Amino acid sequence: MPAVLARRGRFGRWWRMKVIGSVDHDAVLRQVAEEAGWSWRYGFMIVVSMALSLLGLLMPSVAVLIGAMLVSPLMMPIIGLGFGIAVLDVADIRKSLFALAVGAGLAVGLSALLVALSPIQTITSEIAGRTRPTLFDLLVAFFSALAGAYALIRGRGNTVVGVAIAIALMPPLCVVGFGIATANATVAGGALLLFLTNLVTIALTAAFMARLYGFGRHLTPRNTTFQVVLFAGAMLALSVPLVAALRQIAFEAVAQRQVRSAILSRFPDDARISQLEIDYRSSGVRVRAVMLTPRFDGGADRALGAQLAQRLGRRVDLHVDQIRSSLDPQATEAAQIAKAGSGIASARDRIVGQVALVTGATPDSLAVDDEARIVRATAAELPGLPAVGYRAVEARARAAAPGWTVEVVPPASDAPPPVIGFTAGIADVRAIDDAAWLSARQGRVLAVLGGVAAQREALAGAIVARGGQARVGDAAGGLRLGWVSDGQP
Incomplete structure (x- = not known):
């Protein structure tokens, strides 16, 4: 035990002399004081970064979001807040919080205005991914603060460390504005929680790095005991979203293990x-x-x-x-x-929902063959629409379900089959297609009646070739189609 304490003592002396002693504390604090507050340049860069982030979220485009990260000015106010916490300088804390509050308000307000004016108000994958904090978001915020604080302390402030910090802050601010503009409290509240959680994580991590490198209260003797108590209370209040996020993250980790274990044990x-x-x-x-x-x-x-x-x-x-x-x-x-590879589960639910929406059927009534990727739906009745008109409904449903085969069955009807017209002795091909489609979808057999035997056989063969069912009937009257009922036309 004494040997361990001795080694710790030697390491502590080395750290104070070689590491902390090599840091120009006054120069770092001056730089923080100059760059952590509000300025018109800071405001302009907030607007530019906000606009790029919003475009990247709506498109969605990771490349555009990266561009927003490169110009985001949020690094120094957050680092300034962390250093203010480390040295308990209330003036610096107030200045950094003011810059952050004005910048965040500007980003949220302008993004809400732009979304309200935009015709695109769809919740994209990039927006949905920023509606609640996860463990990965906290890790991004933590390592961002490590990089930013270290670069500032070691005189590498020009390093582009704002990139990672922008990942954790500017896009969620734009999502808050999106939620406000679309009156979606779930989106706005979740993104705001993510923003506050990451802000507190970054600030506290930066404060830890500053204290590790010798920044402390002795460097700013201007504060009073009342200011210190007031500051401590404010930090406890700001830590509430961080605690809430950590509790949710812990629940999700436990829930995932429980779900996986329960499912595996059942099978x-x-x-x-x-x-x-x-x-x-x-x-x-x-x-x-x-x-x-x-x-x-x-x-x-x-x-x-x-x-x-x-x-x-x-x-x-x-x-x-x-x-x-x-x-x-x-x-x-x-x-x-x-x-x-087929992208099941959520993709399947989406396909079923789209087909049900187009056909007017309920999702539970659809017959779905996952292996063959076939969806079969009986369409809701549309007054005045003939049976063959549901072929257009099937075409719209297929367009809404790429990669799947959609079959739409017209509602039950006693309407006669399509009339086959002739031009210069040539049958209407579209009418034959419609008749074959209706026969296949309803599972009914068409009877080819009238005309001469060669015409009846040719028309029946054309219907069968197109996937329908047809048989040759009697020769009375002109050439026409009928339904076979109980084995007889």
């Missing part, structure tokens, strides 16, 4: 989780999973939902897509790769 040992998505909401947890399993478990959703709700103490909305897999490990791996 056989050789089953695998191909994909797992967890959405943590304020009122509950939404779980979507894809399971490769040798046998199906019909009661898995209900049992797992109840089990996880009891474990997590929150309402759980759970659904597991079960895919039968071979016991052969190579076949299982191939199925997992194929399923992952």
Whole structure:
């Protein structure tokens, strides 16, 4: 024990003499005082950075967001706040907080105005990714502060350390403005929490680095005990969002382990989780999973939902897509790769929702074949629209579900088949296509009636060639189509 204390003492003396002694504390504090406050240049760069960040969020474009990071001026006020905390200089703290408050207010206000005037108000992936703090966001803020404080202390203030800090601050400010403009309290509140959490993390980390390099209260004897107490209270208040974020992050880490463990324990040992998505909401947890399993478990959703709700103490909305897999490990791996490549779960839900929206059907009524990527829907009745008119509805549904085959079944109707017109003795090809489509979708057989035998056979063959069902009927009257009922036309 004495040897350990001796080594610590030697290291402490070396640190004070060689490391702290090599720092020009007065020069660093002067630089902080000059650059951490408000200026018109600072305001101009806030506006430019805000505009670029907003464009990058709406497009969305990572390249544009990187451009916003390069010009963001938020580095020095945050570092100044951290150094003010380290030396307990209330004047510097006040000046840095003023610059941050005005800059943040300017960014939020202008971004809200631009979004309100913009025709693009869609929540993109970049916006959604900044609506709540995660462990990775905290790590970004932490390492950003380490880089910024070290560069300033060691005389490398011109290093572009504002890039990483801008990742943690400017885009969330723009998302706050987006949420205000679109009256979306969830988006605005989540982004504001992310901003405050990262701000406090950066400031406290910078303060730690400053104290580590010898910056302390002895360098600014102007403060009073009242100011120190007031400052401590303010820092405790600012730490509230950080504590809340850490609690949420801890819950999410526990929840993810619990969800994975519960799902795996429900299925056989050789089953695998191909994909797992967890959405943590304020009122509950939404779980979507894809399971490769040798046998199906019909009661898995209900049992797992109840089990996880009891474990997590929150309402759980759970659904597991079960895919039968071979016991052969190579076949299982191939199925997992194929399923992952198709972008299932959330992509499947989106496709089903789009088809239901276009056809007017409920999502639960759709028949979905995941392996063949086929969706079949019975369209809601549109008054006045003939049966073949639903072919256009099918075309719109297919456009809304790229990569999938969509089949739309017209609502039940006793309407007669399309009339086949003739021009110079040549049948209307579009009418034949419509008749074949209607026969295929309704699963009914067409009877080709009238005319001469050669015409009836040719028309029936054309319908069958297009995927419909047709048979040759009697020869009475002109050439026409009818429905076969109970085996007879």
